[in-house]
Amino acid sequence: MTDPVLDHLRADGGILARLKAYASLPSVSTDPAYAEGMASTRALLKARLANIGFTRVDEIEAGGHPAVVAEWMGAEGAPTYLVYGHYDVQPPDPLELWHSAPFEPEVRDGRLYGRGVSDDKGPVSIALEVLAAFLAVEGRLPVNVRILLEGEEEIGSRTLARMCERHRDRLAADAVISADGARWRADLPTVNVGTRGNAGYEVTLRTAGKDLHSGRYGGAVPNALAEMARLLATLHDADGRIAVAGFHDDVREASAEERAAFAALPFDEAAWLAGIGAEAHGEPGFTTLERLWVRPTVELNGLWGGYTGPGGKTVIPCEAHAKITTRLVPNQDPARTGALLEAHLRAHAPPFAEVTVVDQDRGSAAYEVPPDHPLLAAVERAIGETYGTRPARVKVGATLPLAAIFKQALGVDTVTMSFSTADEDFHAPNEFFRLAALEEGLEAWTRLLRILGGQAT
Amino acid sequence: MTDPVLDHLRADGGILARLKAYASLPSVSTDPAYAEGMASTRALLKARLANIGFTRVDEIEAGGHPAVVAEWMGAEGAPTYLVYGHYDVQPPDPLELWHSAPFEPEVRDGRLYGRGVSDDKGPVSIALEVLAAFLAVEGRLPVNVRILLEGEEEIGSRTLARMCERHRDRLAADAVISADGARWRADLPTVNVGTRGNAGYEVTLRTAGKDLHSGRYGGAVPNALAEMARLLATLHDADGRIAVAGFHDDVREASAEERAAFAALPFDEAAWLAGIGAEAHGEPGFTTLERLWVRPTVELNGLWGGYTGPGGKTVIPCEAHAKITTRLVPNQDPARTGALLEAHLRAHAPPFAEVTVVDQDRGSAAYEVPPDHPLLAAVERAIGETYGTRPARVKVGATLPLAAIFKQALGVDTVTMSFSTADEDFHAPNEFFRLAALEEGLEAWTRLLRILGGQAT
Incomplete structure (x- = not known):
């Protein structure tokens, strides 16, 4: 030039x-x-x-x-x-x-x-x-x-x-x-x-008034970590698809042209996966690039509760915590997907558990x-x-x-x-x-x- | 006297x-x-x-x-x-x-x-x-x-x-x-x-070579926290009974006399539960005292992975950790129940995940x-x-x-x-x-x- x-x-x-x-x-x-x-x-x-x-x-x-x-x-x-x-x-x-x-x-x-x-x-x-x-x-x-x-x-x-x-x-x-x-x-x-847009949440699940001794109470009272694990396991179905009711309702599906264009991109998926030491995983029916670019996600970024130091402590934790972010695609409204996520967590938590969901931000579309x-x-x-x-x-x-x-x-x-x-x-x-x-x-x-x-x- | x-x-x-x-x-x-x-x-x-x-x-x-x-x-x-x-x-x-x-x-x-x-x-x-x-x-x-x-x-x-x-x-x-x-x-x-006897374990589940950005990878690679939650959710069935195959095989069932004696004890279960702010929970078909004294447990004592500090971090963790203790009843051998627990975790983990189970002690019968x-x-x-x-x-x-x-x-x-x-x-x-x-x-x-x-x- x-x-x-x-x-x-x-x-x-x-x-x-x-x-x-x-x-x-x-x-x-x-x-x-x-x-x-x-x-x-x-x-x-x-x-x-x-x-x-x-x-x-x-x-x-x-x-x-x-x-x-x-x-x-x-x-x-x-x-x-x-x-x-x-x-x-x-x-x-x-x-x-x-x-x-x-x-x-x-x-x-x-x-x-x-x-x-x-x-x-x-x-x-x-x-x-x-x-x-x-x-x-x-x-x-x-x-x-x-x-x-x-x-x-x-x-x-x-x-x-x-x-x-x-x-x-x-x-x-x-x-x-x-x-x-x-x-x-x-x-x-x-x-x-x-x-993609995103929005972050912190979830707390509470099952008792205080931490309890696993010998003196174990088997007869709920365990917040176990209940949190069960709850989080409901967020995706067995195949890896988001299982939050209504979450996909507003998703704008990629056009055939767009999918064809992605498929035509030179992308060495095997090398990409090898570089991060992971296997391909995710929503069935979509390629890796589609999963990354045009499909929403619900991801756990952090999970904690109970004793996490060296050795053991025979505690039944009364509280468990998780950080979750969603990635959103066109047409999804962070306020609506956040409400759906919260509703899912409340609906799937056991009746004896107290669930708190705090928005960590207003979210971005x-x-x-x-x-x-x-x-x-x-x-x-x-x-x-x-x-x-x-x-x-x-x-x-x-x-x-x-x-x-x-x-x-x-x-x-x-x-x-x-x-x-x-x-x-x-x-x-x-x-x-x-x-x-x-x-x-x-x-x-x-x-x-x-x-x-x-x-x- | x-x-x-x-x-x-x-x-x-x-x-x-x-x-x-x-x-x-x-x-x-x-x-x-x-x-x-x-x-x-x-x-x-x-x-x-x-x-x-x-x-x-x-x-x-x-x-x-x-x-x-x-x-x-x-x-x-x-x-x-x-x-x-x-x-x-x-x-x-x-x-x-x-x-x-x-x-x-x-x-x-x-x-x-x-x-x-x-x-x-x-x-x-x-x-x-x-x-x-x-x-x-x-x-x-x-x-x-x-x-x-x-x-x-x-x-x-x-x-x-x-x-x-x-x-x-x-x-x-x-x-x-x-x-x-x-x-x-x-x-x-x-x-x-x-x-009851007991034995403690630390479980690590790994899904990738390193932590990944939830925007740049989310949806296309596994999340160690999500896989750990799914795995831990398999440890009990929907009713709260331990779902580890063979775990109850050696359990000596309480006799009718023993159960009758427990039932005759003055025990204000409602007050006991109110004192800890929890609801009764556990294996169906047993009373609270039976669950505490003559039934085994698998309890999560700690669970952690990813970002657990204030605010958010858009990370997909490559590793998740859990501390588990089992409480054992007569006839159960800690070595055998530990092997069954480990086998369960390996069998129920997804094929792409690497699971490590470390005994934290030799266990007590x-x-x-x-x-x-x-x-x-x-x-x-x-x-x-x-x-x-x-x-x-x-x-x-x-x-x-x-x-x-x-x-x-x-x-x-x-x-x-x-x-x-x-x-x-x-x-x-x-x-x-x-x-x-x-x-x-x-x-x-x-x-x-x-x-x-x-x-x-």
């Missing part, structure tokens, strides 16, 4: 240095000890945005960490896109497992290592560098662009919905381009077109890009031209609440344009970002802006 | 003071920090035994805490009884819940408070005081008596079996009278004629006094005459390994002659011993020795 903006980017020797400076700031949102790192990161972003020509550079907040916003609205008559990213990162612990200091980014073997380089300071830097290059080379962007860089993605985007409601004017756009997200695999050009959305088409074209092959549409089993939040609060869709890859150890020690993806991303974003502005041929 | 020995005991103002001195020594066996308390307790007991006229006063051991032994063998032609007790106590923690210092015994409201006063320094003191009084008043005992005061009862009588084997000559007797044990209730004269044993008849008569009413035969759902150990290692039976009561908070803060039981115990032990020596009319 020959393009004056891309030429400018390719000649710019400062891109990696700026990314390193950005990633060297410890913007850990979950730990108040990093408040200064959060503030200095916002300051760096605001200075950069003002410097490259954005206006209304500001911080907005709704009770949590502020987000950085800015805009360039000089493309009269053109659509407006909200470019989303986050400047917060996961804690660097455990520090002893890092081969280089987490906040002193270091290049080794074509990869940049450091906390946040993949999630998502690298991907966000691509977008900012491309926008800067357009303004530097051409003095304008092909479309109007608003920027939202939030500081709470790693803590569940707690105040993002409220922020959208409070600052609707600063975020108004025709669609959202998310620099956050992750490519499925480094070896396959793909576009993510949907994520699944999100799906409308398959004919023009932004999706533009992103597919940009990626396809960059890699020389049409990207495959894939889904993501995990949950990115932001797309559902933007849809609900701002009424607009989100397409992901991320250049991090799912294997880059984000949230873990030795997070890295492929420098090849940095180059590919600069080209793809340049192409995308040209396409969106009607400047691509 | 008029008896010169009992008159001597009633006139002796030093009994409570000696018990307090004994209970003020911190003989905690589980914590090496109390080694000095253990040693000084043995020294006190040896001095006392020598002082009252016992011979071969000694310490014997088999790799753990030594036991104190002694004997008086001057009753030529008479049978020999081994009087059993233990000098070790449970740790006093949590200290802040005690109303008086645990090792500064204090009388309040007709009760002596202190660690070990009920379990079992009070009950052992009764036996020693009665033996001392016989020797002081009459210069002899009605029968031959050996004494064994072990130091490891509170840590499972770990070396008792080996000690019996190594020191068979010091412990040889026609039967064992245990000063340890506990009366069922303070308001009902009873004799314990049997205890149930113990039952032969219903026509002469020592049992003597103890029943002594208690009956003391309380003015024939004692009821009861069983104990819990496990006292010593009787099974003595039966196997020494070939003799054990009858319990204890004056602690099950409600006296042993193993808990504010352990106490009823002073009324002290007086009753002195009379009953005096009567018992007269009966055993053929001196009772």
